Amino acid sequence: MRRIHLVMAGAAMLAMLLSGAPAAASPAQPDSVGSASQAAPVDRDGRAERVDLPRRTPADGARTAAEGNGYFYAYEHAYWGGGWCAWAGNAKNWINPGGAGTSGQWGCGGNYGFDNIATSVWNNGVRHNYDAVRMHVGTFHSGGSMCLSRGDSWADFTLGWQVFNDGTAADNQISSHYWGVSCV
């Protein structure tokens, strides 16, 4: 989570910080990045891909991360908090996630970059040959990588333990991803 987003998130974030329980129990909040008012997702190649907005979690927090629709999810904060992006497909440049090399994207907003923002990620994909997600430090799938198999998640990169295979700490560093055959 980057400082600027703490400012942007406003009162809700402030309340969480004051309560001393940042993000841990926070629902996915499609506010600053995702937006409930968005139109159907844009697919540059004109292919129709059925995707839906992950639904806002009920206030009781019972379904923290249960709003999945067959996507790879990336969240701004730990434990699925803050702004988010979801992709049924690939995105080779998170600086411009609506640009070329992006498919089946949802939640980021048309022009919102998600580069170097993700702090928690979850692969809630559909089962087939290509249900592993490989994330890269660099755009265009360059630099160190790490991989999540279907169903797997990393809930909090801010702890500093998770690293890419080139040793780069994972927090706020993912810049591209694609679906591939397997993580091994």
Place this chain on the structure above:
Amino acid sequence: MTRAGFQMWLDASPPADELRSFPYIVDDLAWARRHGFGSDLVEAVDARRLADPNQRYVSGLSPERREALLAALNGPRPEGLEARLPSGGVMRRSAEGCTSEAQRQLYGDLAQWYRANKVVADLSYLRQRRVLADPAWTAALRPWARCLRQQGYAADSPQRLRESVGDRGREAEIAAAVAEARCAQDGLAATARELDARHGDELAAAHHQDVATRNRLEHGAIPRARAVVASEQE
């Protein structure tokens, strides 16, 4: 999944070229000529993913049904199973859903298998990290970069080379990947293989208990898997 009210299709194996991975450098000239750094495969996979009967089926469901399917498949939320990875980080997954149910039947102790399986898989990342941080790798990059310079590329690392190609198109990507593979034949490819094997052996020895646990549980699953396949064919 059928009991949960959903359909599922089994896939044929992906093409062999898609199963190749080059964690350090592309050192296969023929593969580089066909695929560059592999961006065409990423796109081909995306097309196949969209055409996959499972993906099409899920895309055709209502949001409520889709959510129900994914909860039945992957579990409702990514918590329940946990693996502390040797490379750092904690990976988690649901212990519920049909995937978990099937794996529990196969391996017996799901939590233990998940942990051992993820730890062993993580060793390959740790191995790659160690290779890339090894002084011998860094040293081998220098003559490789000199060779690249003679071919017109200023990059001093594989990452820089990929970044310099960026979105400049398929021909540029293939030319750069061919240069990478050609220059790697002078020592970098051999260094990568040596370091990969050495660090792999060291890590397997350091985590031999996890490797043994994973192997024991997976060997134990083979007769159960055979029995399942046999009963489906009756």
